[in-house]
Amino acid sequence: MNELSMRGSRIGALSLENDLHVVPAQRQTLQYVCSAGHSTIVPFSIEAEDIPHTWGCRCGREGQATGTLEKMASTEIKEERYVRSHWDMLLERRTIADLEVLLSERLALLRAHEIPELKTA
Ligand SMILES: [Zn+2]
DSSP states (O other): OOTTSOOOOOTTOOOOOOSTTOOOOOEEEEEEEOTTOOEEEEEEETTOOSBOSEEEOTTSSEEEESSOOTTBOOSSOOOOOOOOOHHHHHHHHOOHHHHHHHHHHHHHHHHTTSSOOOOOO
């Protein structure tokens, strides 16, 4: 049989590709040592960002990085991202005085039965 013909495949078959031209991603390693002296070497992609300063050791302790890489995570605790509420967004568009006017207009219309009352439930 011709070597180039497609060979049969089955579920769970191994890939027929070989790694002849596969170039592994560039890596950098960082060593972490825990308080019991265990060393863990962790490979990171060259493109990795926010590389952690600590790494969980196999003994359960926290290992500290023995060196630094270019893209280490910031040591400052990041401020929790402030989430704007609907009220905050409203206040960006209108002043309290504007809102007072709108409210009184709407209340007047509501009391005069010009607009239907909101149905609750
Ligand atoms: Zn350890």
